Amino acid sequence: MSDLLRIEDLSVTYRTEEGPLPAVRDVTLAVDRGEVVGVAGESGCGKSTLASTILRLQPASATVTGRVLVDGEDVVTMRWGDLRALRWAGASIVFQGALHSLNAVRRVGQQIAEPIQLHEPGVGDAEVERRVGDLLEQVGLPAARAKAYPHQLSGGQRQRVMIAMALACRPDLVVADEPTTALDVMVQAQVLDVLSALVRELGVGMLLISHDLSVLAETSDRIAVMYGGRVVEQGPAAQLFTDPVHPYTAALGASFPRVGDPAARYAPAGLAGDPPDPRYLPPGCSFHPRCPIGTDECTAAEPVLETKRPGRDAACIRVEVS
Template sequence: MDHLLELDGLSVSYRTADGPLPAVRGVDLVVDAGEVVGIAGESGCGKSTLASTVLRLQPKDAVVEGEVLVAGRDVLTMGWGDLRALRWAEASIVFQGALHSLNPVRRIETQIAEPIQLHEPGLSTAEVTARVGELLEQVGIPAARSRVYPHQLSGGQRQRVMIAMALACRPQLIVADEPTTALDVMVQAQILDLISGLVKDLGVGMLIISHDLSVLSDVCDRVAVMYAGRVVECGSAEQVFRAPAHPYAKALAQAFPRVGDPAARYAPAGLAGDPPDPHAPPPGCTFEPRCTLAVDACREAEPPLLDIGGRQSACIRVGAA
């Protein structure tokens, strides 16, 4: 049986005046029905590029290699007609920043109805209106508020509208790119509960992108940690957050503040330095310049992503263990 989403050797680079700029490098990943898979990492590690490539939304200056299979079909090679049919109906995306994604001069009912009318032209106006109301109720917004404009909703409500739009045509795969960005912690918790409930109740698969580890730890079954465009660790959420194997994954976990822990309060952990310049990556392991455990061998070759005890990690120390 096909995975809902399968990335096989996915690489994405951008054409620039200084030459190709690699953003995603050789990523392999799968998402199955009823599963939430998270992508973690610092800004610039390739998370959003990966998310946009799933539905072939990358800009024209992007060069893509590898395969992106949605329900067994390669998104990168299918014709525009098939791609248009796949978007919304089989796979949809929740963009970060709902205020910038929603049309400010159109009522939310019109915006949610648009993909339904496009993919199910046989429905009557009354049936579409009823579907919009059901979707809003499903995400916790009264159907009576369907005629308001985006600016008349709070940040959390606008994000709920974005999720309702993503569910409009009953897709099996949802890509959520930073779905709780700029939301306060209380609203963030509500959105995460909503996402978890929808995945469980509807049996859909979700790929969720975030730099916030607390978001991923709350909702994900598995997590892939990206650094400099490639996955350096992948495993269950509990493995990655409680016992990370890769030094970068460990640094991310330690940087997450722990409420009520005096040690974390008075000696906050962090990670010195910055991610490498994609135009001039360091030799060997790209994390070596920032790694406190680095040895000379780390500069010789980039470690492969190896299977270790039910997870994967790309570190010379892990491979030698």
């Protein structure tokens, strides 16, 4: 069976006043039906650009090369009419910050109904209303909340409305771009449980983007870690979280405090510095300036993403194949 989503050698470069900004560089990954693939990394590593490019939502200043295949059709070269039909019905996206994505002066039920009415014009009003109620209940909200305005809902409830909107036209693929960033820990767990349950029940494929590696380890089947616009490690979620291969992945995992551990409280782990500006990437490995095991050899050439262990790929010359 072919992958539901297959990204091949994708690069996205923005035109800026300071010069070209390569936000995504040669990314290849895949998502199958019924699978959650997580994408992790700090802010500025290219995650959101990757998410927007899957549905060709990037601005006009972006130059895109490579392929983004959704059910075998290349989104990058797709005609506008076909692209419009794909959005919502074939693939949909859940953005971070639902309050900014929802229309403040329309009831949430009307906003969930809109994609159904646009993509399925033959569906009657009564059927649309029934489906809106079913979608709200599917994400853990009473159908009566369809009459609420966004400001009358909590942050977690608004995010559930966004998920209901994304599922309105029964897409095969859902892209969730940091859907829990603005939520507290308890509500975040609830929303993630909803997303995971929907993937299992509906058999959709999901690309889940987050800066929080522990969130992805809990909800994803596989994880790809991005740094400097590239994938630097990918593999099964549980293995990648508990036994990272790339030093950047290890630093991400170590940055979370361990409850009850005095050493973690008084000397919290972390990673000094910030991700590089994509316009001024350092020579060789882009992680080298922050890497705890880097050597001068790391500046000679950018490392290739290659298999280091069975099912585990990493881009690091300091990691031996085993």
